[in-house]
Amino acid sequence: MESENIPSAKSLAHELPKILLATRNRHKTREIQTMLGMGVIVTDATEQAHLPEVEETGFTFEANSKLKAEVISRHVSGIVLADDSGLEVDALGKEPGVYSARYAGAGCTDEANTALVLRKMKGFPHEVRAARFRCVLAVAENGETLAVFEGAVEGFLAHEVRGDGGFGYDPIFMPLGHDQTFGELSSEIKHTMSHRSRALEQFKEWWAARRK
Numbered sequence: 681m682e683s684e685n686i687p688s689a690k691s692l693a694h695e696l697p698k699i700l701l702a703t704r705n706r707h708k709t710r711e712i713q714t715m716l717g718m719g720v721i722v723t724d725a726t727e728q729a730h731l732p733e734v735e736e737t738g739f740t741f742e743a744n745s746k747l748k749a750e751v752i753s754r755h756v757s758g759i760v761l762a763d764d765s766g767l768e769v770d771a772l773g774k775e776p777g778v779y780s781a782r783y784a785g786a787g788c789t790d791e792a793n794t795a796l797v798l799r800k801m802k803g804f805p806h807e808v809r810a811a812r813f814r815c816v817l818a819v820a821e822n823g824e825t826l827a828v829f830e831g832a833v834e835g836f837l838a839h840e841v842r843g844d845g846g847f848g849y850d851p852i853f854m855p856l857g858h859d860q861t862f863g864e865l866s867s868e869i870k871h872t873m874s875h876r877s878r879a880l881e882q883f884k885e886w887w888a889a890r891r892k
């Protein structure tokens with residue numbers, strides 16, 4: 681029973697600020713919730729069936745993140761955050777880039793995408809396996825972008841899938857200074873250096889200033 685003076689966890693949760701993420705990728709939502717901490721509730725489009733599916737027609741991470749944030753923010757009140765992110769491999773002319781989620785074809789699995797990158801990079805020695813993850817976060821309200829933040833993490837591609845942590849291309853990406861992949865490193869270590877956490881740090885500052 682809820683006492684008069686001690687608020688329940690449920691009533692406290694009602695008072696916490698909420699951020700809607702313009703994504704149906706639960707991995708991203710989980711990472712962003714972990715990185716923002718318990719003082720905010722992160723929800724996503726999987727919980728709101730009326731939100732439209734936004735086709736990523738842009739040719740840059742920035743264009744796609746703005747597009748997602750703007751479209752979704754027309755359907756809800758408050759700010760919407762969108763993440764567009766992906767892997768760039770120098771030897772592949774920065775592919776898969778904005779096509780990271782669908783590199784092996786529409787609706788394909790993370791495993792199929794990862795296998796395709798490894799196949800294209802077969803025989804390439806370590807020195808020419810440079811790659812990076814990039815993330816662009818856009819914040820929008822009422823259909824208009826308010827701010828954009830970018831983060832990147834440099835590294836190299838492994839020669840095979842290693843580790844089962846994280847998602848997407850994590851099991852083939854070794855961040856600079858590590859010989860383990862993001863699939864092998866703990867999520868805590870990934871969050872200290874990832875493209876997403878670097879972009880999110882800037883968002884946090886912006887958001888704190890706005891709420892003052």
Ligand code: IMP
Pocket residue numbers: 705736763764765766767778780781790793813846847848849850874876
């Ligand atoms: P988006 O939903 O169009 O931004 O696609 C992002 C895609 O990039 C994901 O489906 C993953 O394949 C890849 N990606 C983005 N961030 C990460 C990450 O942190 N780890 C591994 N793969 C990622």
